[in-house]
Amino acid sequence: MSHTLYFAHGTCSRVVMAALAHLDLAYQAEQVKLVEGQQRSAGYLAINPKGKVPVLVTPEGPLSDVIAIAVYLDDLAVAQGKAERLLPSQGFTHARAMSWLSWCAGILHPLIYRLRMSARIHPDTTQHDMIRSAAMAELEQQMQVAEQLFSAQPQWLAGADWSLADAYLLWIWQRAQLAGLDSSQWPALEKWSQRAEQHPSWQLAMAIEAKAS
Numbered sequence: 786m787s788h789t790l791y792f793a794h795g796t797c798s799r800v801v802m803a804a805l806a807h808l809d810l811a812y813q814a815e816q817v818k819l820v821e822g823q824q825r826s827a828g829y830l831a832i833n834p835k836g837k838v839p840v841l842v843t844p845e846g847p848l849s850d851v852i853a854i855a856v857y858l859d860d861l862a863v864a865q866g867k868a869e870r871l872l873p874s875q876g877f878t879h880a881r882a883m884s885w886l887s888w889c890a891g892i893l894h895p896l897i898y899r900l901r902m903s904a905r906i907h908p909d910t911t912q913h914d915m916i917r918s919a920a921m922a923e924l925e926q927q928m929q930v931a932e933q934l935f936s937a938q939p940q941w942l943a944g945a946d947w948s949l950a951d952a953y954l955l956w957i958w959q960r961a962q963l964a965g966l967d968s969s970q971w972p973a974l975e976k977w978s979q980r981a982e983q984h985p986s987w988q989l990a991m992a993i994e995a996k997a998s
């Protein structure tokens with residue numbers, strides 16, 4: 786059963802690479818060159834009409850969006866008898882991990898988009914500083930939520946075990962810093978991020994992404 790991940794360097798497709806690494810699932814990596822606009826080419830739009838990465842092409846068809854891919858991969862790992870999981874398997878802790886993933890995808894990621902792609906929000910360059918500063922202010926408020934959590938329980942986002950929500954938040958945290966977020970305001974988050982960066986699944990994803998072209 787073959788799987789192909791369409792990815793782009795430095796993007797949220799890294800979260801799916803961490804998922805695949807964590808579950809020890811085999812796949813082929815196909816790079817989409819965003820700067821060259823390949824995500825808007827007819828060939829790529831035939832795979833993902835949304836024009837975004839990541840997409841995982843499965844034997845049942847292409848699947849886009851980090852959360853949907855995570856749910857699919859966790860089921861696949863169960864079917865293949867793998868030991869690891871991306872999310873707690875059931876009950877409240879599963880729902881809580883999904884809640885953190887939804888926070889990353891639905892609230893934080895669009896703020897990163899506004900910080901880094903303000904020209905897509907408004908063509909007038911005189912508006913870009915305003916768009917970025919509004920996004921940064923909202924992001925800072927949201928980071929306070931994670932800071933409080935990690936101050937109270939300095940483990941992982943969804944509890945005692947690493948979950949894919951940690952990988953998604955780490956990607957956002959790193960992107961936010963590239964956009965100027967001052968990490969020193971959030972010491973508990975900073976400590977968590979140092980551990981999350983060292984997590985074997987993240988390290989492997991970084992290594993695979995660096996080698997893939």
Ligand SMILES: N[C@@H](CCC(=O)N[C@@H](CS)C(=O)NCC(=O)O)C(=O)O
Nearest residue numbers: 796797824836837838839850851852
């Ligand atoms: N909700 C989507 C977000 C996907 C997304 O925004 N991908 C960005 C990279 S992080 C992208 O492909 N950008 C290319 C573009 O907008 O042209 C997901 O969960 O995968």
